[in-house]
Amino acid sequence: MKKPLIIGLICLVASAALLIWGFQSPASPSSAPQRQVVLLIENDTGSFLMQLRKGMQEAASALDVRITVEKALPDPLAQVRALAEEGADAALLLLADPKPLLSALEEAKFPVVLIGQTVRGQVCVTGDDRACGEALVSRALALAEPSRVLWLTQDTDPRGLERTDGAIAQLKQKGIAILPWPQSPQTLASYGAVAASTQAITQELANLKSTGSLGPGVSVLGMDTGDSRVADLEDGHVQVMAMDSPYAMGYTAIGLIPSLVAEKLAPSLHLCRITLVDPSTMYLAENVKLVFPLLQ
Amino acid sequence: MRKEGFQGYSLHNVIMVAFLTSMGALLLFVMLVLVPRVSSLLETNAIDRTKETVLQSVATLDNYVDNLLSSLHFSSALLPSDPTQPENEWQTGLDFMKESRNDILSIAFFGQDGELFYSTAGKLRVPPHEVRESEWFRKAVEWQGTVAYFSRPHVQQLFNGQRTLVISMARSLEYQQEGNWRTGVLLMDVAYGAFSAVTDGVSLGRSGFVYLMDESGELICHPKLQLIHQGLAREDREAALAQTVGITRDEEDGRERVLLITTVEQTRWRVVGVAYIDEILALQNAFIRIITVVSLIAALLSLAAATLMAFWVTRPIRLLESKMRKVEAGDLNVTIEERGFHEIRSVSTTFNHMLRRVRVLMDRVVTEQETKRLHELNALQAQINPHFLYNTLDSIVWMEERGRSQEAITMVLALAKLFRISISKGRRFITVREELEHVRNYLIIQKMRFKDKFSYHLEVDEDALEERTVKLIVQPLVENCINHAIDEAQGMELHIEIRVSVTPEDLLFTVSDDGVGIREDLLPTLLTTSSGKNGIGLKNVHERIQLTYGAAYGLTIHSVEDQGTTITIRIPRGWEEKP
Numbered sequence: 001m002k003k004p005l006i007i008g009l010i011c012l013v014a015s016a017a018l019l020i021w022g023f024q025s026p027a028s029p030s031s032a033p034q035r036q037v038v039l040l041i042e043n044d045t046g047s048f049l050m051q052l053r054k055g056m057q058e059a060a061s062a063l064d065v066r067i068t069v070e071k072a073l074p075d076p077l078a079q080v081r082a083l084a085e086e087g088a089d090a091a092l093l094l095l096a097d098p099k100p101l102l103s104a105l106e107e108a109k110f111p112v113v114l115i116g117q118t119v120r121g122q123v124c125v126t127g128d129d130r131a132c133g134e135a136l137v138s139r140a141l142a143l144a145e146p147s148r149v150l151w152l153t154q155d156t157d158p159r160g161l162e163r164t165d166g167a168i169a170q171l172k173q174k175g176i177a178i179l180p181w182p183q184s185p186q187t188l189a190s191y192g193a194v195a196a197s198t199q200a201i202t203q204e205l206a207n208l209k210s211t212g213s214l215g216p217g218v219s220v221l222g223m224d225t226g227d228s229r230v231a232d233l234e235d236g237h238v239q240v241m242a243m244d245s246p247y248a249m250g251y252t253a254i255g256l257i258p259s260l261v262a263e264k265l266a267p268s269l270h271l272c273r274i275t276l277v278d279p280s281t282m283y284l285a286e287n288v289k290l291v292f293p294l295l296q
Numbered sequence: 297m298r299k300e301g302f303q304g305y306s307l308h309n310v311i312m313v314a315f316l317t318s319m320g321a322l323l324l325f326v327m328l329v330l331v332p333r334v335s336s337l338l339e340t341n342a343i344d345r346t347k348e349t350v351l352q353s354v355a356t357l358d359n360y361v362d363n364l365l366s367s368l369h370f371s372s373a374l375l376p377s378d379p380t381q382p383e384n385e386w387q388t389g390l391d392f393m394k395e396s397r398n399d400i401l402s403i404a405f406f407g408q409d410g411e412l413f414y415s416t417a418g419k420l421r422v423p424p425h426e427v428r429e430s431e432w433f434r435k436a437v438e439w440q441g442t443v444a445y446f447s448r449p450h451v452q453q454l455f456n457g458q459r460t461l462v463i464s465m466a467r468s469l470e471y472q473q474e475g476n477w478r479t480g481v482l483l484m485d486v487a488y489g490a491f492s493a494v495t496d497g498v499s500l501g502r503s504g505f506v507y508l509m510d511e512s513g514e515l516i517c518h519p520k521l522q523l524i525h526q527g528l529a530r531e532d533r534e535a536a537l538a539q540t541v542g543i544t545r546d547e548e549d550g551r552e553r554v555l556l557i558t559t560v561e562q563t564r565w566r567v568v569g570v571a572y573i574d575e576i577l578a579l580q581n582a583f584i585r586i587i588t589v590v591s592l593i594a595a596l597l598s599l600a601a602a603t604l605m606a607f608w609v610t611r612p613i614r615l616l617e618s619k620m621r622k623v624e625a626g627d628l629n630v631t632i633e634e635r636g637f638h639e640i641r642s643v644s645t646t647f648n649h650m651l652r653r654v655r656v657l658m659d660r661v662v663t664e665q666e667t668k669r670l671h672e673l674n675a676l677q678a679q680i681n682p683h684f685l686y687n688t689l690d691s692i693v694w695m696e697e698r699g700r701s702q703e704a705i706t707m708v709l710a711l712a713k714l715f716r717i718s719i720s721k722g723r724r725f726i727t728v729r730e731e732l733e734h735v736r737n738y739l740i741i742q743k744m745r746f747k748d749k750f751s752y753h754l755e756v757d758e759d760a761l762e763e764r765t766v767k768l769i770v771q772p773l774v775e776n777c778i779n780h781a782i783d784e785a786q787g788m789e790l791h792i793e794i795r796v797s798v799t800p801e802d803l804l805f806t807v808s809d810d811g812v813g814i815r816e817d818l819l820p821t822l823l824t825t826s827s828g829k830n831g832i833g834l835k836n837v838h839e840r841i842q843l844t845y846g847a848a849y850g851l852t853i854h855s856v857e858d859q860g861t862t863i864t865i866r867i868p869r870g871w872e873e874k875p
Binding site for chain 1: 520
């Protein structure tokens with residue numbers, strides 16, 4: 001076949017290809033497959049869950065992820081089957097003891113993210129407890145001399161132990177007392193600042209403060225006391241409160257989904273900032289959603 | 297030789313280059329002139345539309361703030377000059393004002409020391425000194441007059457039971473207490489949601505948004521406020537803080553943004569519209585993409601068209617060229633199809649015509665050469681005429697028998713010279729001297745045979761002797777004279793005069809006799825018909841001369857009956873023999 005005819009044919013074919021490619025509509029976001037994520041919970045955890053879902057939704061809208069919230073089934077295998085039937089692409093676990101379900105999900109090679117706790121070999125999103133411990137000790141030292149600062153620990157709370165780990169360098173360096181919980185009010189009252197590594201300890205300390213068992217000279221620093229946090233801060237039962245951000249956890253967790261589903265995410269720990277709030281800062285806009293999570 | 301213009305270049309390539317250059321120039325004009333202009337217009341248009349959207353939201357916020365200020369001032373107008381007096385109509389008025397609008401959450405009036413005179417939200421839960429130390433209180437007192445202070449968003453916790461996210465408005469007011477004028481502060485808490493609703497609904501493109509910040513750069517409203525507060529997102533406010541009104545650009549995560557900044561006068565808040573350049577310019581990008589694609593397609597189609605057109609135009613020329621090469625190689629039987637463009641058809645027709653003429657001329661040349669050779673052969677043949685030879689030899693024998701040896705030798709010698717010059721080693725051209733030698737030898741032989749039947753005289757111009765002539769042209773004329781003399785003389789002696797002369801251009805041979813002449817009606821036929829009786833004849837000589845020298849030369853016959861005949865041969869002088 002003559003060369004000019006071949007050249008002409010090639011040009012025509014290339015033009016046609018360019019025409020098709022050049023004028024095709026760009027792929028719309030809706031045409032990409034939507035991911036479905038199931039959040040498994042044990043019970044409705046109130047404001048924490050509400051803020052967690054808000055954070056998840058904020059990320060989901062940008063990543064085209066659909067979220068459903070379900071109560072976890074007691075039978076792990078049944079749960080795995082249910083997830084498969086729903087066509088879920090990944091699961092987020094907000095459970096006190098996720099291990100039984102984790103085994104089943106691992107066996108089924110189902111992508112999972114753990115919320116609010118750390119399990120080795122898993123993708124986890126939780127508060128930065130080590131940094132929280134450090135920050136609490138620093139605030140305590142601002143309120144009292146090192147010799148009058150007490151750090152209370154609780155072996156049964158893994159997150160509390162993590163906070164203690166974070167605080168340990170300063171505790172040792174400054175010669176701060178570290179005692180296990182419980183301790184008597186008399187012991188506690190001898191300190192100028194008492195820092196609690198867990199919510200349970202903080203609640204107890206707040207109660208002691210409210211009944212006057214701890215004098216006004218004892219500053220209480222601790223973890224978020226939940227529904228009574230506003231009263232505890234306003235009434236002076238707790239001077240400094242460390243607060244998780246479930247909103248940030250939810251946002252971060254959903255942000256991991258694309259990599260997780262594409263099997264490009266290795267087991268890892270993703271930490272969210274924990275904020276220290278006191279009565280002078282509790283009403284500021286940046287802390288509103290932490291202190292008043294139900295406020296619209 | 298220096299090439300001029302496009303001479304020496306392939307026509308195919310010239311057409312291709314011309315076509316592609318003109319298309320390329322057009323595309324270049326489109327890409328370099330048209331596209332930037334239209335792109336710029338699209339960009340300006342897109343930014344203008346974005347600006348309008350932002351200004352609309354500013355106008356909405358302005359109106360809303362004006363509205364709130366009206367409510368604040370109206371509320372302040374309700375206040376009595378002495379709020380400590382027991383009358384409470386003004387309190388009812390404040391309640392009514394608060395109830396009349398969903399966005400106003402509380403209205404309260406505080407005295408100079410921070411004491412609460414009245415609040416629609418109930419009792420105060422903090423000591424007066426905390427009120428006095430509040431920023432809103434201090435600023436309101438500081439900005440004495442009708443200028444209102446607008447706080448940042450915060451949770452209002454002054455009153456029992458109320459925990460709402462608000463933006464507080466405050467202005468100072470003069471009142472009387474126990475006869476003294478004092479400065480109090482009217483506080484109006486507006487639901488934060490009412491402000492955020494103004495900006496939340498505004499979208500600039502797919503990702504763009506509007507946010508509010510105060511004079512110091514603290515965010516008031518932002519679609520990602522919570523993320524920013526949690527450290528999960530950031531908003532670089534540096535560029536927006538640098539001016540109160542205007543348009544500027546910055547970059548975030550590799551995406552260029554345009555910031556449209558304006559200020560709400562009453563609150564001194566900046567309204568910042570953030571639009572992403574890649575979204576604003578989506579239309580521009582689509583336009584550029586389309587133009588680029590179309591240009592590429594046009595370029596490809598031009599290339600195809602140029603290639604095909606060059607091929608189509610030059611194809612008949614190339615065919616013509618290939619046929620001409622065949623002709624050049626020697627094949628004259630080529631015929632070119634006469635079709636295609638008018639000019640090509642014309643050239644093809646002319647070329648075919650030329651080839652036919654060449655073939656005809658070549659055939660003619662071949663024919664002429666053959667005729668020449670034939671005539672020469674005939675002339676030679678005539679020289680070896682058996683009768684002439686027989687008669688001559690017979691005469692030689694007779695002489696010898698009669699003891700006339702010397703005459704016999706003379707005749708033998710003359711015969712030998714006659715044949716030697718006839719053959720002339722195959723040469724076609726001999727000198728005039730040789731031609732006349734040939735005639736002399738012939739005349740010697742014939743004179744010895746026919747003795748008194750004829751006489752002859754030979755007169756030669758010396759200048760003619762070395763001229764060259766085609767051989768065997770004079771002797772046939774002399775032979776013709778002698779034959780007619782013998783046949784028709786009727787006993788009278790014929791005199792033959794042979795003269796050779798020259799002119800500047802020509803060589804003339806004249807053979808005259810005083811015989812009976814030739815009938816006038818026979819004259820025209822003498823040079824056209826062969827005379828079998830008289831050897832090769834006058835026609836042979838005439839044709840040989842014309843074949844050799846051209847039609848302008850040859851024999852001229854002049855004859856008068858009973859007086860004689862003169863035949864003149866005219867040939868050119870200095871003739872270059874062709875190899």
